[in-house]
Amino acid sequence: MANNQCSRGSALVAAIFALLLVVLTFSTIYFFAARTWWFPESITSLGQAIDAQFVRTLWITGVVFLLAQLALAYVLLRFYDRGGRAHYSHGNTTMEILWTAATAILFVGLGIAAESAWAAYHSQPASPNPIVVRVVAQQFQWNFHYSGPDGRFGRTAPELVDDGLGNFVGLDRSDPAAVDDLVTPIMAAPVGREVVLDLMSKDVTHSLFIRELRFKQDAVPGLVIRLRFTAVKVGDYEIACAELCGLGHHRMRSVLKVLSPEEYEAWLVEQAVE
Amino acid sequence: MATEAHPAVHHAPQGFWRKYIFSTDHKVIGIQYYLLALVAVFVGMFLSLLMRFHLAWPTEEVPFFGAMTPEQYLALMTMHGTIMVFFVLTTAPQSGFGNYFLPIQIGAADMAFPVLNMLSFWLTFVAFLVLLAAFFVTGGAPISGWTGYAPLSALGEIAGPGLGLGQTLWVVSLAIFSGASLMGALNFITTTLDLRTRGMSLLRMPLTVWAWFITAILALLAFAVLLAAGLLLLLDRHAGTSFFIPGGLVVSDKQIPHTGGSPLLWQHLFWFFGHPEVYIAILPGMGVVSHILSCFSRKPIFGYKAMVLAMSAIAFLGLMVWGHHMFMSGMSPYSAFAFSLLTMSIGVPSAIKTFNWLGTLWGGRIQFTTAMLFATGFVSLFVTGGLSGIFLAQPTVDIYLHDTYFVVAHFHIIMGVAAIFGIFAGTYFWFPKMFGRFLNEGIGKVHFWLTFVGVYAIFMPMHFIALAGHPRRYADNTAVSFLEPMASVHYFMTIAAFITIGAQLLFLFNFFWGLWKGSKAEEINPWHATTLEWTVPSPPPHDNFAGHVPAVYRGPYEYSVPGAEKDFTPQHLPEPQAAAGDD
Numbered sequence: 035m036a037n038n039q040c041s042r043g044s045a046l047v048a049a050i051f052a053l054l055l056v057v058l059t060f061s062t063i064y065f066f067a068a069r070t071w072w073f074p075e076s077i078t079s080l081g082q083a084i085d086a087q088f089v090r091t092l093w094i095t096g097v098v099f100l101l102a103q104l105a106l107a108y109v110l111l112r113f114y115d116r117g118g119r120a121h122y123s124h125g126n127t128t129m130e131i132l133w134t135a136a137t138a139i140l141f142v143g144l145g146i147a148a149e150s151a152w153a154a155y156h157s158q159p160a161s162p163n164p165i166v167v168r169v170v171a172q173q174f175q176w177n178f179h180y181s182g183p184d185g186r187f188g189r190t191a192p193e194l195v196d197d198g199l200g201n202f203v204g205l206d207r208s209d210p211a212a213v214d215d216l217v218t219p220i221m222a223a224p225v226g227r228e229v230v231l232d233l234m235s236k237d238v239t240h241s242l243f244i245r246e247l248r249f250k251q252d253a254v255p256g257l258v259i260r261l262r263f264t265a266v267k268v269g270d271y272e273i274a275c276a277e278l279c280g281l282g283h284h285r286m287r288s289v290l291k292v293l294s295p296e297e298y299e300a301w302l303v304e305q306a307v308e
Numbered sequence: 309m310a311t312e313a314h315p316a317v318h319h320a321p322q323g324f325w326r327k328y329i330f331s332t333d334h335k336v337i338g339i340q341y342y343l344l345a346l347v348a349v350f351v352g353m354f355l356s357l358l359m360r361f362h363l364a365w366p367t368e369e370v371p372f373f374g375a376m377t378p379e380q381y382l383a384l385m386t387m388h389g390t391i392m393v394f395f396v397l398t399t400a401p402q403s404g405f406g407n408y409f410l411p412i413q414i415g416a417a418d419m420a421f422p423v424l425n426m427l428s429f430w431l432t433f434v435a436f437l438v439l440l441a442a443f444f445v446t447g448g449a450p451i452s453g454w455t456g457y458a459p460l461s462a463l464g465e466i467a468g469p470g471l472g473l474g475q476t477l478w479v480v481s482l483a484i485f486s487g488a489s490l491m492g493a494l495n496f497i498t499t500t501l502d503l504r505t506r507g508m509s510l511l512r513m514p515l516t517v518w519a520w521f522i523t524a525i526l527a528l529l530a531f532a533v534l535l536a537a538g539l540l541l542l543l544d545r546h547a548g549t550s551f552f553i554p555g556g557l558v559v560s561d562k563q564i565p566h567t568g569g570s571p572l573l574w575q576h577l578f579w580f581f582g583h584p585e586v587y588i589a590i591l592p593g594m595g596v597v598s599h600i601l602s603c604f605s606r607k608p609i610f611g612y613k614a615m616v617l618a619m620s621a622i623a624f625l626g627l628m629v630w631g632h633h634m635f636m637s638g639m640s641p642y643s644a645f646a647f648s649l650l651t652m653s654i655g656v657p658s659a660i661k662t663f664n665w666l667g668t669l670w671g672g673r674i675q676f677t678t679a680m681l682f683a684t685g686f687v688s689l690f691v692t693g694g695l696s697g698i699f700l701a702q703p704t705v706d707i708y709l710h711d712t713y714f715v716v717a718h719f720h721i722i723m724g725v726a727a728i729f730g731i732f733a734g735t736y737f738w739f740p741k742m743f744g745r746f747l748n749e750g751i752g753k754v755h756f757w758l759t760f761v762g763v764y765a766i767f768m769p770m771h772f773i774a775l776a777g778h779p780r781r782y783a784d785n786t787a788v789s790f791l792e793p794m795a796s797v798h799y800f801m802t803i804a805a806f807i808t809i810g811a812q813l814l815f816l817f818n819f820f821w822g823l824w825k826g827s828k829a830e831e832i833n834p835w836h837a838t839t840l841e842w843t844v845p846s847p848p849p850h851d852n853f854a855g856h857v858p859a860v861y862r863g864p865y866e867y868s869v870p871g872a873e874k875d876f877t878p879q880h881l882p883e884p885q886a887a888a889g890d891d
Contacts, residue, residue, distance in 0.1 A: 047676040050757070055688060058764055071772040071794070073708070087704045095695040102662060102691045109669040110684065113605070114676065119875060120868040121671030125611035129667075130660070137659035141698065145652035148702035149645055155707065156641040173467070173560070192556040192563055204558070237559040238460040238467060239571055241636060241711060245777040245790065250707050254571050254638045255459055256554025272790050276636075276711040276779050278453050280460060280468040281379040284782035 048114035052107035059103040063096060074246050077267040077292065080158070081248035083151040094144055158262050161228040167221060169233045170203045171240035171253040174282030176273060177202045180216040180302070188212020195236065202236075216305050222291040224298035225268050233259045241277035244290055252277050265292040320850035330430070332422035333850060337429050338408030339742065344433060345400035348391050349728075350816070351440075353809055355388040364802035366786050378783035379469045382451035385781065386470075387443070389454030390478065392724065393585065394485050395436050400731045401592035402527070403432070403492055406520040408742060410496065412841045413514050415505025415858040417851040420498040424491050431488035439481035442474040450475040453781065455582065458552030458574035462544045466559050476545060479538050486535035489527050496524035505840075507860035511616070512879065514839045514864040515609060518616050519595025522623045523588050529627060530584035537577035544569070575637055579630035586723045587626040590690075591619060593730020594661060597683040600733050601665055603837045604680035605672030606875050608865040610664045618657035618664075625654045635703040636710045644703040651701035658694050662687065673868075673875075677835070678752030682733035685760045686726050692764075693722025696771065711781075714774035717767045725763045732759075732815070740834055744846045745826030751818045755811055762808030769797050838878045839864050 065071070076082050168179035168187065181187045188211045194204035205212050223229045233242060235253040243250045247263050275286035293301060321327045331337060361368075362376045369375050407425065411418055419425045442449040451470040452461040456478065465472035500521040504513070513521075543549040544566075552574045555567030602609040609615060631639060631647035665687050674680070696718040699705045709715065732755075739747045773794045778785075785791040785798065833842035840860070844852055858880050866877040 044676055047681070047753075048674070051676075051681070051684070054757075054761065058688075058768075062768055065769075065772050069775075071776040071797075073775060074777070074790075084704055084707060087702065088699070088708070091699050091702065091705055095698050099691065099695050102666075103688060105666055106669075106684070106688055106691075109666060109672075110674060113669060113672045113674050115673045118673065120606040120673040122608065122868045122870050123610070123671065124608050125614065125664070125667060127611075129663075130611050130614050133663050134656060134660055138653070138656045141652045141655035141659075142649060144698070145649050145702060148648070148704040151704040152641065152644065152648075152702075152707075155704070172558075192558050195558040195561065195563075197561040237557055238463070239457055239637075243711075243777070243779065245708070248708050250636050250710055252637050255557055256569070256571065257638050259638045272788065274777075274779055274788060278382070278457065278460070278781045281377075281382060281451060281783070283382075284378065284779075284784050285787045287788065 045114060048110045052111045055103050055107040055110075059100055063100065066092060066096065075267075076248055077246045077265045077269070077271070078248065078263055079266065080151065080154055080263070081246070083154065084248045087148050087151055090147065091144060094140060156261070158228075160230075160262070161264070164228040164230045164262065165223065166230045166232065167223075168203070169221075169231050169242060169253060170236060171234070171242070171275075171279075171286075172202065172236040173238065173280050174275070174286040175202075175219060176221070176242070176286070176288040178218050178221045178288075179203050179205075180218070180305075181211075182214030182216055182302075182306070184211060184214055186211040188215045192236075214306070216302065218305055220289045220291060221273065222293055222298055222301045223265055224295045225292050226264065226266055227295070228262055228264045230260060230262050233261070238279050239277050240275050240279045240286065243274045243276035244271055245274075246271045247290070250276055265290075268292050268294060330426060332418070332426045334407045334411050334419045334422065334425060335742075335848065335852075337425050338404055338406070340429050341399050341407060341432070342404035344429075344436060345396045345404055345731075346819075348395035348399065348436065350812075352388050352391040352396060353812065355384045355391070357805065357809055359384050359388065360802040360805045363785065363798045366784055376783075379448070379451050381783035382453075382781070383443075383449035383470050383474070386451055386453050386478070387439070387449050390439060390482075393454055393589070394482070395432075395439075397589035397723065397727050398489065398527075398585070399432065401596070401727060401734070402496075402520060402523050402588065403428070405516075405596065405731075405734050405738065406496060406523075406592060409738065409841055410517055410520050411499060411503065412844060412848060412852050413517050413839055414500065414503060414508050415840050415853065415860065416499060416503035417853065419495050420503055421495050425495050428488045428492040428495070431484055431491070435481045435484035435488065438477050438484060442470075442477040442481075445473040445477065447472045447474050450478045455578060456541070456574075457578075458541065458544070458571050459554075459557065459569075462541060462552045462569075462574075463557075463559055463564065464545060466562065466564075476542070479541050479545070483535055483538040483542070486531040486538065489531040490535070493524040493528040493531070496520055497528065500524075505858050505860060511613065512860055512863050514595075515598040515612070515615055515619075516592070516595035518619060519591045519598075522619050523591045526584045526588050526591070526623050526626065530581040530588065533577055534581035537574065537581065540577075541574070572634070572637060572639060575634050576630070579633045583630040583633065584623075584626050586719070587623055589723050589727045590730070591623065593686060593727045593733075594619060596730045596734040596737075597665070597686045598668075599839075600679050600683040600737050601668045601687075602865040602867065603737075603835055604675045604677055604683075605669050606675070606867045607668055607672040608863070608867055610667030610670070611660075612863065612865065614660055615664055618660040621657040622654060625650055625657070629654065632701055632706075635706045641703070648701055648703055652698070655694070655698060655701075658690075662691055662694075677736065678747070678749055678756055679733045679737035681753065681756040681760075682729045682736065685756065686729040686733060688760075689721055689726040689729060689763070692768075693718060693726055697722065708777070709774060711779055712774040713770040713778045713780055716780050717770035717774065720767050720770075721763070725767065732756075735819075737835070738841070739822060739826075740829035741841055741846045741848070743823055743826075744829050745822050745824075746829055746834075747818050747822040747826060751814055755814045755818065758811035758814075759808060762804055762811060765804035766801050766808060769801055773797050833878075836874070836876045838866055838876050840879060843878065843880050
């Protein structure tokens with residue numbers, strides 16, 4: 035056995051390997067291209083910029099993927115052992131420089147192209163009349179704190195938290211500003227109006243994930259993280275937790291209701307009554 | 309320095325305990341590490357089997373397990389990740405093969421510090437036992453993931469089951485492992501710098517040696533930080549400090565007395581280790597794959613210096629990109645710019661490696677041994693797993709894909725499966741040298757085909773469900789309405805996992821059959837390779853070169869040299885007209 039270890043080149047193995055690479059490459063490309071599983075429709079203008087960058091990345095990586103896998107399949111077929119001697123070469127500096135420069139421009143350029151949407155995600159100019167919602171995460175539920183008609187949030191304090199009595203955010207009911215505050219297990223927002231979210235957490239790190247908004251941000255204990263969105267389409271959108279937060283991580287769910295302005299006002303009144 | 313005779317030479321031990329258990333021989337220690345990783349990989353795989361069963365049939369009882377609660381699922385997930393990352397991907401390619409072959413490939417009799425080497429292994433072994441103990445304590449194994457994010461990992465039992473003693477054992481295990489890895493890293497670095505034989509200049513070292521050397525430098529820098537992070541976490545958990553726990557927390561309706569800590573500090577420390585760790589797992593694989601592609605293409609490696617530079621660049625950049633794990637963490641969005649562009653830059657040396665592997669195959673005379681199949685499979689997986697990184701490296705795209713199955717697919721393909729292909733390639737290649745017998749090539753090939761197709765079938769669909777927003781680390785996908793249409797994909801991936809894991813039993817059989825019944829490796833150099841490990845008997849004697857100090861006259865990959873009689877010219881063969889001034 036030992037003697038022929040070095041002459042195992044075989045057309046069959048090369049052909050099977052090359053075929054597998056081709057099947058693998060095209061089936062992967064098919065599922066991406068056919069969009070069998072795909073993003074839900076975006077409901078923010080920023081979401082469209084994010085999707086565009088995703089598609090740009092998909093094109094570039096897709097072409098590189100196709101060329102690299104097919105090149106591998108090709109060399110296996112073309113250069114399997116047919117006897118004779120291999121071509122003696124230590125490389126080619128010109129090609130080395132060429133493909134280094136090409137990938138540097140391609141990948142770093144793509145990275146730079148991505149940055150404007152990221153900047154917009156974090157520093158959209160504030161609109162004149164936003165709705166401020168405090169998102170207070172806890173194991174394993176979301177609490178959405180609205181300031182109510184007075185536009186002022188009541189005082190909150192950790193020592194006032196009492197989940198048993200339903201005071202999840204530790205609201206001080208003796209504070210006049212707190213009287214009209216709302217704390218709800220679901221989030222509502224009027225369509226077309228900016229919402230400012232102040233994300234915080236009572237216990238461990240959670241992450242607010244709303245697919246249709248293209249929104250994801252960790253809620254970190256000890257920090258208040260401010261982000262904005264403006265939803266442009268009415269509907270119900272599922273909220274998931276995207277950061278492992280304990281045994282109930284998977285069931286830490288809620289919903290974002292994007293409502294017409296009238297429905298939104300009615301919703302606020304309805305919540306205040308409850 | 310390189311011309312010194314072997315300071316590490318010592319007499320062969322006689323008793324069973326000193327020879328096989330508490331051995332200071334780098335070869336025995338290398339095999340010990342490898343066997344530890346072999347046990348660990350089957351434990352880790354078994355855990356994933358239970359998880360995959362549960363994901364495919366969420367309401368059924370899991371065989372050998374029973375009904376699975378969410379905390380049990382998360383405990384399996386945490387232990388799977390920790391076992392695989394530390395005790396398989398860090399242990400086998402670096403400490404296993406590196407220990408065995410680094411000294412031989414540079415012409416040394418042993419590692420620079422043999423006793424320290426023994427200590428590293430036995431500490432690693434203890435760390436493994438401590439980690440496994442977490443399964444058997446009250447509350448069970450921890451549920452905070454292999455990343456152990458604070459404050460979930462810092463608060464104790466109040467935050468959930470497994471976060472009491474189980475989590476403490478997890479931290480202690482990682483701290484011990486870090487200490488062992490630091491000792492190993494020092495040993496590798498010193499050995500490479502000081503014990504190279506005559507003529508073995510840095511640029512004549514096999515790429516495997518370069519990979520182990522660079523990995524050791526990374527490990528020295530990274531594990532020091534993990535050790536510190538682990539100790540701080542222990543203090544938070546048991547000494548009332550607040551490094552990672554901020555003030556004003558209310559957990560399960562109870563106020564927490566800590567104040568002043570930062571959850572992001574843990575993430576920074578953890579990922580300062582955790583990102584280089586990815587390269588600690590994959591760089592040795594790159595070395596092994598380069599080594600094997602060159603041998604079975606019967607060609608010099610394409611662009612040797614470029615390969616060395618690319619590995620160095622990957623390691624150097626790899627130390628500066630940890631923040632790409634934290635784009636959604638609340639870290640300043642400005643730092644995301646820097647971390648993103650640095651991460652995209654890693655695409656450049658990675659592309660150089662891929663091109664050079666293809667360049668090595670190009671014009672070659674490719675021999676499809678099992679080792680070669682796995683090495684070639686590695687190239688395919690490296691491309692696939694690398695390209696999905698291009699998505700995640702952009703904060704803009706990561707907003708949607710972060711903490712979805714896209715990440716799971718990405719790191720499994722590149723850090724898990726590609727690295728494991730490197731281990732398999734190394735195993736089929738070096739087994740005859742290590743044990744004096746061959747693995748069965750027929751079984752090996754079946755093992756390869758099933759594994760290659762299997763891993764793509766498991767991990768490729770994860771990208772697709774991530775496009776539909778499937779979050780990772782969910783113990784139960786039935787609670788979420790938008791996940792319902794993806795149940796069939798989970799089913800498919802589970803079936804693929806069953807088949808792939810089944811194929812690994814073939815490997816296990818081949819391994820143990822090979823040890824005792826494999827055909828004998830009578831030739832010292834059965835693959836007609838060029839480096840020094842193929843100049844010594846299989847297995848090599850205690851001090852490797854039997855008192856003789858080898859000399860090296862050329863680079864490591866002189867295959868098919870024009871005019872040469874054979875298609876390989878080993879490093880140790882003197883030139884016909886031996887130039888006196890050679891090195």
